[in-house]
Amino acid sequence: MKTKARAIALLFGALAIGYYLWHGFTFDSEYPYEIGWIGWQIALPIIALTVVPVVFAFTGDGILQAFTGLNSSEFQGGLIGLGTVKSFHHTGVTLNDQPQVRIEFSVEGADGKVFHSAARMIVPLTELALLRPGVVLPVRYLPGRTDKVEVDLSGNGAQAQRAMNASMIRKGFTTEATLDIAERGIRAQAVVQSLSVPGEIRDGHSKIELGLIVTRPDGSTFGTRVQKFLPPTAVGNVQVGRIVQVHYLPENEREVVLSLPVNA
Structure with a gap:
């Protein structure tokens, strides 16, 4: 177009x-x-x-998308990757007083390969503070082209989640069985009773072991332990006394899956 x-x-x-x-x-x-x-x-x-x-x-890059709310025709059929923000800066262009920024990404493609790229987009001033190094965003990219990507504007959360799940399995952060519990399990709340850090680090994520008290839908509770790899920015969300979201299957309460926002 x-x-x-x-x-x-x-x-x-x-x-x-x-x-x-x-x-x-x-x-x-x-x-x-x-x-x-x-x-x-x-x-x-x-x-x-x-x-x-x-x-x-x-x-120009990012301007048309701001008007239409859609990715450019070139990228609408592109593959979904996971872009980790490395840095960003203003380009000097504004649209209705909203700045255009150039975002530098480290992108993990659908095949697991990582490449560096960049995207330009109009970012509302109210959302600019959310754009910080380490934030992970779904991006659209073209096979064989690494110089340019676009932040995914399709609103297809399921597709982005599949890309995230595949990445976590490749890195050893989760398994197919764990994802099945997260999809089919009962949603509940749990209180962090204990927290320990064994010291294992994987791809910049620290392994933690949590003791949880989970509240069933009928109000009764049970205790369990959970192991999870978390980025340093997310450790604050699982401190002792915090309430967290979990999923579990009634027939196997020993396997509880902790649910945290991607950019916590």
Whole structure:
């Protein structure tokens, strides 16, 4: 869509300016020669010189997505990857006082390979504080191209979750059985009764062991222990006394799955 819009704008600009020059050089009338340059046709190059830059500006990276709320046509069919924010900075462009930022990502593709890339997007001022190094966002990328990605705007949470699950299995943070409990299990609340850190680190995540008191739907409770790998930023969410969300299967209360936000 971006390419077509720019091509049409350029074609219009060329035709408008070309007609103006042709009319001026070929003007033949009893009126003064200058009339051929200052008639109604003078509006054509003015319009062209206004429209072309506007089209290029509004079809820039991140601008069109901000208007449509969708990824560009080029990336709508792209693969889903997991982009970890490394840094970001303002590009100097704003849209309705909302800044455009360039985000540097470390992207884990669907095949598990990691590459560095970047995306440009308009970020509302109210959400700018949420964009910080370490935040993980679903991104769209094209196979064989690593220089550019787009933050996924499809709203397809299930697809993003599948990408996250596949990544966690590859890294050894979870298993298919654990994911099954998270999907089919009963949602409940638990209180962290104890916390220990054995010292094992995997891909920047620390292994923790939690003692939990889980409250069943009928109000009764049971105790269990859970092991999980967490990034340093999430350890604060499982301190002793904190209430956490868990899932479990009634027929096997020993296996409890802890549920924490991705960017906790």
